[in-house]
Amino acid sequence: MTILVFTDLDGTLLDHQTYSFSAAQPALSELRRRGVPLVLASSKTAAEIEPLHEQLDLGGAPMIVENGAACIWPQQTGVVQDTDYRTIRTVLSEAPESLRKCFSGFGDMSIDCVMAHTGLSVHSAQKARKRLYSEPGIWSGENDGLKDFLRYLQENGVSARQGGRFLTLSLGGTKAGQMHRIIDHYRADVTIALGDAPNDIEMIQAADFGVIIKNTHSAALPPMKGEENARIRRSILPGPQGWNAAVLAILDELDRQEV
Numbered sequence: 001m002t003i004l005v006f007t008d009l010d011g012t013l014l015d016h017q018t019y020s021f022s023a024a025q026p027a028l029s030e031l032r033r034r035g036v037p038l039v040l041a042s043s044k045t046a047a048e049i050e051p052l053h054e055q056l057d058l059g060g061a062p063m064i065v066e067n068g069a070a071c072i073w074p075q076q077t078g079v080v081q082d083t084d085y086r087t088i089r090t091v092l093s094e095a096p097e098s099l100r101k102c103f104s105g106f107g108d109m110s111i112d113c114v115m116a117h118t119g120l121s122v123h124s125a126q127k128a129r130k131r132l133y134s135e136p137g138i139w140s141g142e143n144d145g146l147k148d149f150l151r152y153l154q155e156n157g158v159s160a161r162q163g164g165r166f167l168t169l170s171l172g173g174t175k176a177g178q179m180h181r182i183i184d185h186y187r188a189d190v191t192i193a194l195g196d197a198p199n200d201i202e203m204i205q206a207a208d209f210g211v212i213i214k215n216t217h218s219a220a221l222p223p224m225k226g227e228e229n230a231r232i233r234r235s236i237l238p239g240p241q242g243w244n245a246a247v248l249a250i251l252d253e254l255d256r257q258e259v
């Protein structure tokens with residue numbers, strides 16, 4: 001049986017406060033022992049995710065970066081192009097001035113400004129700014145103007161998604177879309193997806209086993225279709241502790257099904 005695991009990072013595999021994954025070590029070792037690929041899926045950039053991919057020793061497993069705007073395979077790193085990003089920046093630069101002046105993307109911000117908006121350190125903010133596929137930013141205008149801005153973007157092939165903090169522009173890739181491509185690549189029989197926030201919902205919904213990781217720092221996710229038959233479940237513990245227990249429990253269930 002080919003199993004694939006997809007996971008969000010912050011607050012899911014990584015502790016919300018310490019960014020440590022050590023509590024998930026038993027499940028991580030078990031996945032490695034079984035040769036199960038672990039796909040990291042995050043709103044972070046490739047530059048931010050790569051060090052973690054290496055630390056976790058994930059071998060050839062791909063990464064879903066910039067909230068699903070792209071999927072990167074380890075052998076590709078260093079050769080990836082910023083064509084999507086440049087397209088988005090061009091569409092922005094050609095927007096009517098009244099709309100353009102109300103949107104401030106990472107590419108318009110100084111490092112200090114990115115740090116202030118994200119709470120990241122200088123080093124991390126520099127990596128967060130190395131965008132290849134999407135542009136997070138802040139809309140500072142009126143709601144009517146925002147409607148015009150979103151219409152302009154759509155007419156020019158750019159998608160916009162409002163997250164917790166940023167309005168993120170991309171050419172339309174999603175976490176779930178990338179996930180389906182990776183499932184096809186591995187010809188996976190069973191998929192497991194774990195996440196803790198609204199932007200993980202589509203990934204959790206698209207998996208055979210979805211896990212909502214307990215989130216201690218914001219409101220719980222609303223009830224989801226699939227929870228009634230335990231296809232989707234909620235962890236009791238937060239972050240990597242919950243991740244560890246959930247992954248081990250699902251592997252155990254799959255073993256028992258196979259017998």
Ligand SMILES: [Mg+2]
Pocket residue numbers: 008009010011012195196197
């Ligand atoms: Mg998260």
